[in-house]
Amino acid sequence: MEIPDLPSWPTTVREAEAVQDRLRSCVDLTSPGPESVRTVAGLDVAYAEDRLAAAVVVLDVDRLEVVEEIVVRDRPSFPYVPGLFAFRELPALIEGLRRLSVTPDLLICDGHGLAHPKRFGLACHLGVLTGLPAIGVGKTRLVGAYDEPGADRGSWSNVTDGDEVVGRALRTQTGVRPIFVSVGHLTDLETACEVTLRLTPRYRLPESTRRADRLSRRALAAS
């Protein structure tokens, strides 16, 4: 798919925060989201020393079968700093999306969207840069407070930061810890959770994320 070239990449925390402040106004949470989500792209990155492998796996949501997969080798573009995580792996993920021959209906990011201190997590950033609907699915909380969801699969509770609902803690399997779903771009929280549940028929994490995780690790090991 077509994605504009990335601008010069920030080097310091100060510069990265300036980019977030400038781009967060581009997040669209009011336009209607995808009419129907038939395909999703799972994105994940594996690291080793100073190398990384980014994987993009497009899945057919109904059949949970792989439609296309891409791997990109690169080097971290930024150190890991809570809140600035996107600057670390975004370049490699964008390149992976560029090489895709199909355009997924929704991006499933390994991290958060609005559930971010500045309301501009990886899912928002990726959504704005690609113009595609995007959501964030994290394994642990970054910001906000939440009550423990009910014990059954499908149970959820809102994650709130101050008086804002920034996401949901969603129990995707009975007996496992909840995952954290938040909106990134051109999607609503309801849809985000519905799709996430469709992608977790058997495991805690979305099948898209699991596939991308396996692929990125395999590619890194084989390099």
Added chain:
DNA sequence: GCGACAG
């Protein structure tokens, strides 16, 4: 000053 802190 003391924690908390996506991956």
Added chain:
DNA sequence: ATCTTGTCGC
């Protein structure tokens, strides 16, 4: 994220 052994549970 990654480093790591055994261990509890289905």
